[in-house]
Amino acid sequence: MELDAGERSLWHRLRSAGDGAAREALYLHHMHWARAIARRVHRRFAAWTVDRDDFVQNAGIGLLEAIDRFDPERGIEFRAYAAVRVRGAVFNGIRVLLGGTGQAARFDERLEYLAGVGTDDGMDGVVDSIVGLSVGYMLDALADSALVEPEDGLAFAQRNEVSTQLLVAVDALPPRLKTVVVRHYFEFVPFNVLAQEWGVTKGRVSQLHRAAMDQLRARIALD
Numbered sequence: 001m002e003l004d005a006g007e008r009s010l011w012h013r014l015r016s017a018g019d020g021a022a023r024e025a026l027y028l029h030h031m032h033w034a035r036a037i038a039r040r041v042h043r044r045f046a047a048w049t050v051d052r053d054d055f056v057q058n059a060g061i062g063l064l065e066a067i068d069r070f071d072p073e074r075g076i077e078f079r080a081y082a083a084v085r086v087r088g089a090v091f092n093g094i095r096v097l098l099g100g101t102g103q104a105a106r107f108d109e110r111l112e113y114l115a116g117v118g119t120d121d122g123m124d125g126v127v128d129s130i131v132g133l134s135v136g137y138m139l140d141a142l143a144d145s146a147l148v149e150p151e152d153g154l155a156f157a158q159r160n161e162v163s164t165q166l167l168v169a170v171d172a173l174p175p176r177l178k179t180v181v182v183r184h185y186f187e188f189v190p191f192n193v194l195a196q197e198w199g200v201t202k203g204r205v206s207q208l209h210r211a212a213m214d215q216l217r218a219r220i221a222l223d
Contacts, residue, residue: 011072026067027060033079034059034086041090056091062089135213135220138166139185169219177212180205 007029013022038059042052066082170181183189191205198205 008072011070014067015072023067027064030063030067030079030082031060034063034082037086038090055090058089058093059086060089062086065089079163115215135166135216136185139165139170139181165220166216169216172219173212173215177208181212181216184209 008023009066010026010029013019014026035056041054042055062085063082064084066078068076069085070076070081072078170178173181180194183194184191191209192202194205195202210219
């Protein structure tokens with residue numbers, strides 16, 4: 001997509017003279033797009049009562065990183081380029097939500113695959129990749145028996161409803177996909193070990209994992 005004259009001028013000022021005002025103007029111009037991604041992801045975390053502002057802030061951080069690294073002369077549309085940075089920043093925010101070193105190691109393995117997919121799918125691709133991790137987060141919480149804080153009755157009811165839907169959805173997965181979910185989330189088996197057991201590549205296990213996450217997301221209506 002061709003840049004309009006105004007945006008082209010802003011990029012020129014930023015790249016040729018390090019114009020801080022141009023950088024801010026570019027940020028404001030694209031922030032509504034990054035904020036929309038953050039809000040859509042947050043809505044899919046509604047049952048977890050997390051702060052939407054944290055998602056927006058992280059998306060903004062990713063946007064600034066993209067602005068600082070983008071080269072308009074390469075002929076790449078800015079938002080297609082920035083999607084990777086915005087997604088990565090939101091992933092990092094979800095990482096903070098996870099807490100705990102055991103979960104972090106498993107999260108990194110999923111992130112390695114998901115962070116690199118859907119880059120050409122527009123906003124839906126960005127959001128769907130992030131939400132794939134949110135389903136994994138719910139499965140981690142189930143496996144670790146750490147779904148809720150008992151003093152919050154409303155959150156308890158909401159989360160138990162989601163967890164019940166999730167368990168039913170896992171049970172309904174095709175056998176191969178169900179095995180990936182059970183072995184990885186409930187038996188804590190890494191992707192590389194599953195790959196060795198099955199005689200396939202780690203990338204193939206990651207693809208099966210993503211397919212399972214897509215089906216679970218659809219079944220529990222994280223829209």
